[in-house]
Amino acid sequence: xxxxxxxxxxxxxxxxxxxxxxxxxxxxxxxxxxxxxxxxxxxxxxxxxxxxxxxxxxxxxxxxxxxxxxxxxxxxxxxxxxxxxxxxxxxxxxxxxxxxxxxxxxxxxxxxxxxxxxxxxxxxxxxxxxxxxxxxxxxxxxxxxxxx
Amino acid sequence: xxxxxxxxxxxxxxxxxxxxxxxxxxxxxxxxxxxxxxxxxxxxxxxxxxxxxxxxxxxxxxxxxxxxxxxxxxxxxxxxxxxxxxxxxxxxxxxxxxxxxxxxxxxxxxxxxxxxxxxxxxxxxxxxxxxxxxxxxxxxxxxxxxxx
DNA sequence: AATCAATCATTGATAGGTCACACAATTCAT
DNA sequence: ATGAATTGTGTGACCTATCAATGATTGATT
Numbered sequence: 001x002x003x004x005x006x007x008x009x010x011x012x013x014x015x016x017x018x019x020x021x022x023x024x025x026x027x028x029x030x031x032x033x034x035x036x037x038x039x040x041x042x043x044x045x046x047x048x049x050x051x052x053x054x055x056x057x058x059x060x061x062x063x064x065x066x067x068x069x070x071x072x073x074x075x076x077x078x079x080x081x082x083x084x085x086x087x088x089x090x091x092x093x094x095x096x097x098x099x100x101x102x103x104x105x106x107x108x109x110x111x112x113x114x115x116x117x118x119x120x121x122x123x124x125x126x127x128x129x130x131x132x133x134x135x136x137x138x139x140x141x142x143x144x145x146x147x148x
Numbered sequence: 149x150x151x152x153x154x155x156x157x158x159x160x161x162x163x164x165x166x167x168x169x170x171x172x173x174x175x176x177x178x179x180x181x182x183x184x185x186x187x188x189x190x191x192x193x194x195x196x197x198x199x200x201x202x203x204x205x206x207x208x209x210x211x212x213x214x215x216x217x218x219x220x221x222x223x224x225x226x227x228x229x230x231x232x233x234x235x236x237x238x239x240x241x242x243x244x245x246x247x248x249x250x251x252x253x254x255x256x257x258x259x260x261x262x263x264x265x266x267x268x269x270x271x272x273x274x275x276x277x278x279x280x281x282x283x284x285x286x287x288x289x290x291x292x293x294x295x296x
Numbered sequence: 297a298a299t300c301a302a303t304c305a306t307t308g309a310t311a312g313g314t315c316a317c318a319c320a321a322t323t324c325a326t
Numbered sequence: 327a328t329g330a331a332t333t334g335t336g337t338g339a340c341c342t343a344t345c346a347a348t349g350a351t352t353g354a355t356t
Binding site for chain 4: 024051052053056063064066067068071087088089090091
């Protein structure tokens with residue numbers, strides 16, 4: 001990605017490096033909570049109890065990853081998992097009281113962090129950035145569909 | 149990152165998802181060549197033989213990761229590694245003829261792909277996107293520095 | 297000259313991701 | 327009603343990343 005000879009190359013390269021640095025910043029700032037785990041807890045916090053399957057789709061990682069994350073979060077006492085009585089395949093995931101408290105705090109922490117990253121960027125610039133990222137994302141998705 | 153309540157949250161969330169989808173598109177399109185490996189070969193292609201250490205810094209991954217990638221690329225016959233005679237600690241990495249041929253082809257393939265991802269975006273929009281990503285990146289880097 | 301510090305590469309432990317496969321429960325077709 | 331597909335979850339194998347510790351080599355200090 002480095003040694004980009006074209007504008008588009010350079011943009012793609014930056015998307016990758018920005019994400020990488022962002023993830024590292026996130027990890028050090030949030031005392032070890034990974035961005036995926038934050039996502040899991042955040043979904044449960046805002047939406048309420050969720051089937052494992054739906055949680056997996058919302059967070060956007062593999063089934064296997066979700067299974068393992070939830071197992072760990074359960075042993076840490078942040079979430080509970082219960083089989084559904086109507087459909088014995090599905091598992092309902094919910095926050096414990098402790099988990100609810102912790103994710104509320106983490107959310108606050110993350111909000112401060114993300115605000116700090118945009119202090120010197122005008123709101124209209126932020127909006128345009130978001131819009132451009134959206135365009136890029138739909139292009140990527142379109143490309144991926146035509147591949148399959 | 150999902151369930152963003154603020155503009156900044158939403159931007160960061162998009163950076164992450166765009167990168168993720170980009171990496172997956174890249175992988176499927178480039179017959180299994182990961183973006184890191186592309187980076188390694190691309191650096192060698194444009195810059196020439198490099199010390200392993202400098203290659204590592206350019207690509208921006210850990211020492212360990214570079215060691216393992218290079219080991220694999222060597223067994224695939226794409227690169228060579230030779231100890232430096234003057235300084236027996238360093239290893240010089242270079243492309244083989246086969247590697248040179250392959251990376252040239254991959255570069256072409258990638259160029260087509262990245263062009264396709266920006267067909268519907270005006271050049272001035274691309275420039276602004278790049279600029280905004282740069283701003284964000286320097287903010288992240290600044291934040292990481294103040295942390296340590 | 298001997299030792300101590302710095303540099304470069306490697307290795308092991310650990311974490312997170314994918315894919316492929318397995319298994320149980322449910323739903324659908326005929 | 328029963329056999330076949332589908333769905334939800336769990337597990338194993340593998341890949342890539344990090345960090346920490348190790349080893350080897352060089353350079354610097356005394």
